[in-house]
Amino acid sequence: ELKVEQNPLFLSMQEGKNYTIYCNYSTTSDRLYWYRQDPGKSLESLFVLLSNGAVKQEGRLMASLDTKARLSTLHITAAVHDLSATYFCAVDGVSGSRLTFGEGTQLTVNP
Amino acid sequence: DAGVIQSPRHEVTEMGQEVTLRCKPISGHDYLFWYRQTMMRGLELLIYFNNNVPIDDSGMPEDRFSAKMPNASFSTLKIQPSEPRDSAVYFCASGIMVGYEQYFGPGTRLTVT
Numbered sequence: 559e560l561k562v563e564q565n566p567l568f569l570s571m572q573e574g575k576n577y578t579i580y581c582n583y584s585t586t587s588d589r590l591y592w593y594r595q596d597p598g599k600s601l602e603s604l605f606v607l608l609s610n611g612a613v614k615q616e617g618r619l620m621a622s623l624d625t626k627a628r629l630s631t632l633h634i635t636a637a638v639h640d641l642s643a644t645y646f647c648a649v650d651g652v653s654g655s656r657l658t659f660g661e662g663t664q665l666t667v668n669p
Numbered sequence: 670d671a672g673v674i675q676s677p678r679h680e681v682t683e684m685g686q687e688v689t690l691r692c693k694p695i696s697g698h699d700y701l702f703w704y705r706q707t708m709m710r711g712l713e714l715l716i717y718f719n720n721n722v723p724i725d726d727s728g729m730p731e732d733r734f735s736a737k738m739p740n741a742s743f744s745t746l747k748i749q750p751s752e753p754r755d756s757a758v759y760f761c762a763s764g765i766m767v768g769y770e771q772y773f774g775p776g777t778r779l780t781v782t
Contacts, residue, residue: 589768600760601712603770646712650767656725657702657771659712 560585560651564660572668574636579663581630581647589650590623590630591657594643601646605632637667673774675761681780687749690777693742694763702771703736703746704760712760718744751781 561584571577581590592604605614607623607630614621618641620633630647644664648657674693682688694701702717716726721738729736733752738744748755758778762771 591770593773600775601762601773603772606768606770608768656714656717658714661711 560587560649560658562647562649562658562660564645564647564663566663567661568664568666570666570668571634571637573638576636577634579632579634579645579665581632581660583628583630583647583649583658585651586625586628587649587651588625591648592621592630592632593646593648593659595646595662596643604645634665639667639669641665642667673761673763673772675759675774675777677777678775679778679780681782682751683782684752685750686781687747688751688755688779688781690746690759690761690779692744692746692761692774694744694761695772696742698763698765698772699741700764700766700771701738701744702762702764703744704762704773705757706760706776707757715746748779751779753781755779756781 563582565580588609590607593601594604595601605621610625612623618635623630644662646659646662648659673695676691699720703715704712705715706712713728715728716736717724718738734748736746756779758776760776761774764771
């Protein structure tokens with residue numbers, strides 16, 4: 559059974575600081591996805607990482623994938639309050655389309 | 670495109686009643702997914718369809734749950750009879766193909782009393 563683990567699960571940080579969220583998964587996969595969810599809202603796709611070494615950046619967020627280590631990171635640079643949300647990583651299983659989600663990291667950025 | 674459309678957005682029902690959730694995927698998307706989100710279990714995939722055909726329903730909790738996709742633009746998730754433990758947010762998502770992101774609908778918040 560594919561397991562996806564995120565850490566930390568809760569992150570409180572100050573504006574302007576940098577931090578990294580980690581996503582580990584238990585079986586081979588070349589595809590990893592990051593989503594954002596605001597309270598009471600739906601999930602919004604942030605990044606799709608499709609190969610080992612893939613790196614994508616959007617604004618203050620940068621995601622990377624190391625398939626050999628079965629690890630993805632979501633790095634936050636100079637955090638701002640608008641980044642406060644829950645961030646999920648998800649991994650494709652061997653069946654292809656079936657996504658398994660991590661528990662989510664609840665990020666709070668304080669002024 | 671309007672994105673994935675779900676209805677109703679909120680549903681409150683009594684235990685034992687039948688509940689039907691509806692989803693319209695993004696036009697041209699061949700994959701449709703139903704998820705359930707709870708605090709205890711997080712996000713769980715219930716079932717997904719490819720070209721209207723159910724591919725993997727191993728996440729459907731029990732026989733009380735059923736899903737159909739009669740055509741490319743409509744899917745339903747039915748719970749009969751409903752129980753309080755079915756209370757959750759149910760998301761529908763659609764996607765173009767494997768390896769591309771899934772686009773989520775706004776969700777249906779179901780409360781069973």
